[in-house]
Amino acid sequence: MKTKTELIKFNQGLDLESGARLNTFDLMVETYGELNKDKDNAILVCHAFSGNHHAAGKSSDNETLGWWDEVIGPGKAIDINKFFVVCSNNLGGCSGSSGPLSLNPETNELYGKDFPLVSVTDWVNSQKLLSDYLGISKWHMVAGGSLGGMQALQWAISYPNKLKKAGIFATATKSSTQNIAMNEVGREAIRKDKNFMEGDYLNHNVKPKSGLKTARMLGHITYSSEDIMDQKFGRKFQDIKSKIEGTVDYEVENYLQYKGEKFSDTFDANSYILMTKAMDGYDASFSSNGSLEEVMKRIKAKLLVVGFDSDWLYPPKRSKEIQLAAMNVDVQCSCVILKGEQGHDSFLFASDRYVKIIQGFLDSK
Amino acid sequence: MNTSLIHIIKKWIPEKSKVIDFGCGDGSLLKDLIDEKKIRGYGVEIDHNKIQECILKGISVIEKDIDEGIQDFESCNFDVAVMASSIQCLKEPHLALRKMLKLSKQCIVTLPNLGFWKCRLDLAQGRMPVTPNLPSSWYETKNLHLCTIKDFETLCFEEGFVINERFFLNDKGAKSAMASTFPNTFASEGIYLIAKK
Numbered sequence: 414m415k416t417k418t419e420l421i422k423f424n425q426g427l428d429l430e431s432g433a434r435l436n437t438f439d440l441m442v443e444t445y446g447e448l449n450k451d452k453d454n455a456i457l458v459c460h461a462f463s464g465n466h467h468a469a470g471k472s473s474d475n476e477t478l479g480w481w482d483e484v485i486g487p488g489k490a491i492d493i494n495k496f497f498v499v500c501s502n503n504l505g506g507c508s509g510s511s512g513p514l515s516l517n518p519e520t521n522e523l524y525g526k527d528f529p530l531v532s533v534t535d536w537v538n539s540q541k542l543l544s545d546y547l548g549i550s551k552w553h554m555v556a557g558g559s560l561g562g563m564q565a566l567q568w569a570i571s572y573p574n575k576l577k578k579a580g581i582f583a584t585a586t587k588s589s590t591q592n593i594a595m596n597e598v599g600r601e602a603i604r605k606d607k608n609f610m611e612g613d614y615l616n617h618n619v620k621p622k623s624g625l626k627t628a629r630m631l632g633h634i635t636y637s638s639e640d641i642m643d644q645k646f647g648r649k650f651q652d653i654k655s656k657i658e659g660t661v662d663y664e665v666e667n668y669l670q671y672k673g674e675k676f677s678d679t680f681d682a683n684s685y686i687l688m689t690k691a692m693d694g695y696d697a698s699f700s701s702n703g704s705l706e707e708v709m710k711r712i713k714a715k716l717l718v719v720g721f722d723s724d725w726l727y728p729p730k731r732s733k734e735i736q737l738a739a740m741n742v743d744v745q746c747s748c749v750i751l752k753g754e755q756g757h758d759s760f761l762f763a764s765d766r767y768v769k770i771i772q773g774f775l776d777s778k
Numbered sequence: 779m780n781t782s783l784i785h786i787i788k789k790w791i792p793e794k795s796k797v798i799d800f801g802c803g804d805g806s807l808l809k810d811l812i813d814e815k816k817i818r819g820y821g822v823e824i825d826h827n828k829i830q831e832c833i834l835k836g837i838s839v840i841e842k843d844i845d846e847g848i849q850d851f852e853s854c855n856f857d858v859a860v861m862a863s864s865i866q867c868l869k870e871p872h873l874a875l876r877k878m879l880k881l882s883k884q885c886i887v888t889l890p891n892l893g894f895w896k897c898r899l900d901l902a903q904g905r906m907p908v909t910p911n912l913p914s915s916w917y918e919t920k921n922l923h924l925c926t927i928k929d930f931e932t933l934c935f936e937e938g939f940v941i942n943e944r945f946f947l948n949d950k951g952a953k954s955a956m957a958s959t960f961p962n963t964f965a966s967e968g969i970y971l972i973a974k975k
Contacts, residue, residue, distance in 0.1 A: 749841040777836035
């Protein structure tokens with residue numbers, strides 16, 4: 414599948430929720446399909462915590478398939494024969510958009526730990542500038558799962574006239590106490606890595622790989638579920654030849670070791686901290702003193718809220734909270750809870766019903 | 779749902795009101811009400827295919843088992859709650875009615891009448907009734923709490939519900955003098971608009 418990747422430079426600057434300002438910033442953007450003449454077939458997909466702009470397909474043989482390849486593509490739930498799909502790497506990320514790994518134009522040095530705190534709302538504001546750049550005055554849909562779902566919800570709140578529909582999957586209007594707690598364990602593992610150097614590791618040419626690895630291993634436990642781990646690995650012992658670490662006994666340990674190792678090769682530790690802080694900090698109702706209804710009143714888009722029964726990170730009751738708040742203030746909103754084979758990660762996979770529901774939602778008036 | 783039933787339900791629903799349809803099926807009623815009466819409507823459904831049809835029609839639908847979920851919508855302040863042809867399938871119809879009148883000012887209920895003469899005839903012949911609006915045999919039916927028109931009105935009285943409107947149809951799904959005059963025997967279906975006192 415054809416993908417177009419482009420680094421777009423924004424010179425108009427962006428005021429962040431934290432009070433900081435980026436005078437210029439870059440967004441790494443990937444697109445699929447073609448924008449039609451009326452520019453009304455555009456869909457913005459927002460990535461989750463460790464995702465990036467590469468949402469689908471692959472542009473070269475060595476590249477891996479995008480994170481939502483099961484859902485985006487020709488004839489898939491989000492059909493690129495009909496829609497023009499856009500995905501950008503979030504600010505503060507480590508895949509090309511401005512973040513800890515980019516040069517601070519003010520100092521000409523790497524941002525590193527000094528990249529300002531970013532929020533879900535900041536991301537949405539940067540994506541709004543992206544839509545202006547692309548000449549898209551109204552998205553047909555803005556969609557995402559997990560942290561991406563928070564962005565889709567915030568889009569509907571921040572820019573009510575700029576989207577027709579919002580697909581809000583496996584997410585919540587705010588992170589729960591438990592979500593914050595899990596993220597803090599991950600961050601602590603990174604901070605306590607001797608190579609972290611209080612975030613200054615880039616200047617010392619080292620990487621806090623072991624901290625990142627531990628954080629990711631914990632993450633993978635939260636993205637799965639008790640039942641799913643039982644089914645996938647059970648108590649099977651790991652075959653000696655393919656052990657990643659000598660200490661590994663069980664398959665599940667080997668799996669976590671593998672995933673953690675891979676992640677720590679590619680992800681940036683400061684980005685990890687920024688992204689999880691943004692996730693923890695999100696509360697759609699913050700600007701109205703905790704009244705979700707008050708902020709959701711602004712929404713004009715039609716919402717599709719999907720939760721997954723095996724998701725314990727953002728469980729179905731979080732989806733139902735969004736739907737109920739929407740109903741309280743007369744916002745059009747459908748809510749379905751699907752059987753998820755993959756825990757929290759279920760939103761990434763194209764199960765039959767999920768595909769049909771997304772297609773139906775996209776085709777509906 | 780037959781056309782006279784839909785016609786009556788539509789008549790009782792005010793323009794621009796906020797409506798919840800429990801057991802909304804494929805969302806046709808809500809779609810009509812949105813198009814014709816500019817209502818703000820939500821459907822509750824459990825059947826996957828019907829939910830899919832609602833979404834395709836652009837109807838807001840919530841996947842939920844009515845037996846478990848009515849009270850969830852208490853904060854929503856509906857003008858009208860509709861429960862068409864499903865009250866007798868619920869585990870506790872009387873509690874369901876109470877809950878519906880907590881979340882909505884008025885409530886439209888339609889129910890098959892077990893007192894209909896053809897049902898009585900079936901029973902007199904020693905068989906469970908099978909009629910156009912009670913089409914399933916005893917082992918397949920989803921109906922748990924069938925009642926007669928008289929039973930339903932007694933329940934409304936005991937629960938302190940006011941019957942604001944009522945309408946009766948014969949087994950052809952049409953209005954008839956006999957059904958209106960002697961509903962407990964000649965109505966195949968009763969349609970009620972009820973409210974709290």
